[in-house]
Amino acid sequence: MKLYSYFRSSASYRVRIALNLKGIAHDIVPVHLFKHGGEQLSQLYRTLNSDGLLPTLVADDGSGSQHVLTQSLAMIEYLDEIHPMPALLPSTPLDRAFVRSVALSIACDMHPLNNLRVLRYLVHELNVDDNAKNAWYRHWCESGLAALELTLARDKRPGKFCYGDSPTLADCCLVTQIFNAQRLKCDLSAMPTLMRIHENCQQLDAFVKAAPQNQPDAEV
Amino acid sequence: MKLYSYFRSSASYRVRIALNLKGIAHDIVPVHLFKHGGEQLSQLYRTLNSDGLLPTLVADDGSGSQHVLTQSLAMIEYLDEIHPMPALLPSTPLDRAFVRSVALSIACDMHPLNNLRVLRYLVHELNVDDNAKNAWYRHWCESGLAALELTLARDKRPGKFCYGDSPTLADCCLVTQIFNAQRLKCDLSAMPTLMRIHENCQQLDAFVKAAPQNQPDAEV
Numbered sequence: 001m002k003l004y005s006y007f008r009s010s011a012s013y014r015v016r017i018a019l020n021l022k023g024i025a026h027d028i029v030p031v032h033l034f035k036h037g038g039e040q041l042s043q044l045y046r047t048l049n050s051d052g053l054l055p056t057l058v059a060d061d062g063s064g065s066q067h068v069l070t071q072s073l074a075m076i077e078y079l080d081e082i083h084p085m086p087a088l089l090p091s092t093p094l095d096r097a098f099v100r101s102v103a104l105s106i107a108c109d110m111h112p113l114n115n116l117r118v119l120r121y122l123v124h125e126l127n128v129d130d131n132a133k134n135a136w137y138r139h140w141c142e143s144g145l146a147a148l149e150l151t152l153a154r155d156k157r158p159g160k161f162c163y164g165d166s167p168t169l170a171d172c173c174l175v176t177q178i179f180n181a182q183r184l185k186c187d188l189s190a191m192p193t194l195m196r197i198h199e200n201c202q203q204l205d206a207f208v209k210a211a212p213q214n215q216p217d218a219e220v
Numbered sequence: 221m222k223l224y225s226y227f228r229s230s231a232s233y234r235v236r237i238a239l240n241l242k243g244i245a246h247d248i249v250p251v252h253l254f255k256h257g258g259e260q261l262s263q264l265y266r267t268l269n270s271d272g273l274l275p276t277l278v279a280d281d282g283s284g285s286q287h288v289l290t291q292s293l294a295m296i297e298y299l300d301e302i303h304p305m306p307a308l309l310p311s312t313p314l315d316r317a318f319v320r321s322v323a324l325s326i327a328c329d330m331h332p333l334n335n336l337r338v339l340r341y342l343v344h345e346l347n348v349d350d351n352a353k354n355a356w357y358r359h360w361c362e363s364g365l366a367a368l369e370l371t372l373a374r375d376k377r378p379g380k381f382c383y384g385d386s387p388t389l390a391d392c393c394l395v396t397q398i399f400n401a402q403r404l405k406c407d408l409s410a411m412p413t414l415m416r417i418h419e420n421c422q423q424l425d426a427f428v429k430a431a432p433q434n435q436p437d438a439e440v
Contacts (some may be wrong), residue, residue, distance in 0.1 A: 017436060043324050050371045053329065071328070073328075074316075074317045074321040074324055093298050093301040094296070095296040097297065100293065100294035101291035104293055112328050113338065118333065126342075136341070136346075147271045149271045
């Protein structure tokens with residue numbers, strides 16, 4: 001498989017973790033979000049991914065045909081279906097819904113508001129200054145994570161990870177959002193459940209190898 | 221089942237369509253986004269849904285226990301797992317990934333940017349005027365739908381609907397986003413594939429009954 005990825009793209013980071021957890025061999029194809037006016041916006045990349053967003057996964061179906069997948073959560077569900085073990089979703093419908101809801105609360109309600117293209121719109125179209133831009137970032141990140149802390153703290157299902165004692169789709173999303181939150185100096189002091197799970201994830205090779213600083217295109 | 225819903229909430233609208241497609245009996249519990257300072261932000265509602273977002277689904281597992289589900293896409297996957305027919309996802313992993321990616325492109329990359337709380341932040345925190353707010357709305361809606369038009373137009377899998385000739389999770393999301401786009405007078409003239417699918421959906425009772433104007437809490 002080939003994953004078009006940028007080291008700091010958190011949607012790419014989620015899929016890198018899942019590929020590592022599954023032990024699926026893959027090549028990383030770096031796409032630079034800033035160089036050449038944004039390589040993700042190039043006509044070439046858009047033939048694969050018309051949204052011009054990262055990541056894109058190119059999967060070989062075994063017969064030599066290549067298939068292009070977009071949207072990080074759809075990729076991780078796909079990886080879980082074709083390589084069922086270790087499972088990234090629980091076995092019962094209710095528990096699967098719980099894990100998906102944690103992932104979606106990050107993928108729909110936090111991350112999209114802090115995406116590069118959105119921050120650029122704030123600056124270039126709405127003339128928002130740096131302070132207000134960073135306040136926007138922290139607002140959505142902190143309020144979203146605070147609600148997620150409450151959700152996980154009052155549910156019986158979290159263990160070492162968001163669901164039980166093995167990592168799932170939810171952890172793939174949580175770790176990448178905490179990375180963003182720490183980078184923008186969000187206040188995470190009132191989120192002991194999330195930070196405990198984050199720490200547990202950092203003990204696993206699959207998460208460490210997927211981290212931005214350990215990518216072939218990492219910049220200091 | 222009970223669905224906490226607001227007639228114009230597009231995430232609620234997605235789940236209403238899915239419940240109708242499955243023929244699952246349910247009660248709608250209206251939550252008013254504007255009255256009483258936003259009923260979705262009340263302490264009572266937040267005991268069910270700590271994000272303070274709509275919808276929330278309360279499912280009875282048959283033994284009398286009630287289970288609270290959040291996030292519209294997690295709910296629809298759940299409904300598809302407990303009531304497999306008619307299927308809202310295809311049978312092969314690649315095709316499931318395709319349908320999920322269409323749904324996620326709307327649920328992650330379009331809708332969250334046009335959510336009420338985001339528009340309020342633009343107005344109240346960033347002093348954005350009405351014109352600029354509507355331009356923001358149309359920008360994300362039109363650019364997102366234009367990319368989706370391209371994706372669907374160049375793929376062989378769409379038929380009467382986003383995938384083949386039966387409605388799926390993707391159509392539940394598409395119709396609700398087109399509703400938003402039309403309400404904000406987005407330019408949809410260059411999106412023949414999306415509009416054709418949208419028209420086909422409108423021929424089905426499940427979609428008509430789920431529409432905002434046909435809800436118990438609809439306002440003229």
